[in-house]
Amino acid sequence: MTSMEILQRLQRVLAERRNAAPDSSYVAGLYAKGTDGICKKVAEEAAEAIMAAKDGDQTHLVKEVTDLWFHSMVLLAHFGVGVEDVAAEFLRREGVSGIEEKKQRGNPS
Numbered sequence: 001m002t003s004m005e006i007l008q009r010l011q012r013v014l015a016e017r018r019n020a021a022p023d024s025s026y027v028a029g030l031y032a033k034g035t036d037g038i039c040k041k042v043a044e045e046a047a048e049a050i051m052a053a054k055d056g057d058q059t060h061l062v063k064e065v066t067d068l069w070f071h072s073m074v075l076l077a078h079f080g081v082g083v084e085d086v087a088a089e090f091l092r093r094e095g096v097s098g099i100e101e102k103k104q105r106g107n108p109s
């Protein structure tokens with residue numbers, strides 16, 4: 001199974017959880033908390049990933065980034081978008097240097 005297939009499989013479960021009772025599923029509980037609640041978890045997981053990176057522990061870092069990706073996927077699903085949309089955006093950016101892209105924004109800062 002490819003990495004993309006694993007993410008798509010999770011995404012299908014996240015979509016199914018839209019119809020689940022909040023007390024029966026962690027994901028349904030997150031949806032019930034709304035945008036603010038889901039964003040709060042994404043922020044918490046980002047902070048935990050940063051702390052793992054600072055510890056220099058690869059295994060811990062992978063676990064925390066997995067939590068971050070998972071909660072980010074719940075946020076995407078909450079807005080009706082998915083991993084295909086993120087992949088398409090990466091594809092659109094492919095080969096465009098971040099330095100060049102920033103210059104083209106015409107932002108003086």
Ligand SMILES: N=c1c2ncn([C@@H]3O[C@H](COP(=O)(O)OP(=O)(O)OP(=O)(O)O)[C@@H](O)[C@H]3O)c2ncn1[C@@H]1O[C@H](COP(=O)(O)O)[C@@H](O)[C@H]1O
Pocket residue numbers: 010013017024025026027028044066067070
């Ligand atoms: N991949 C995950 C996954 N990764 C992390 N988590 C949960 O995310 C939470 C991480 O939050 P924390 O580390 O802050 O732990 P916590 O303190 O218990 O969380 P809070 O009570 O503070 O919200 C934990 O409860 C983890 O179990 C996940 N929960 C579910 N999934 C996938 O989602 C599917 C659907 O899950 P349910 O909706 O619960 O059936 C599962 O079958 C899995 O495939």
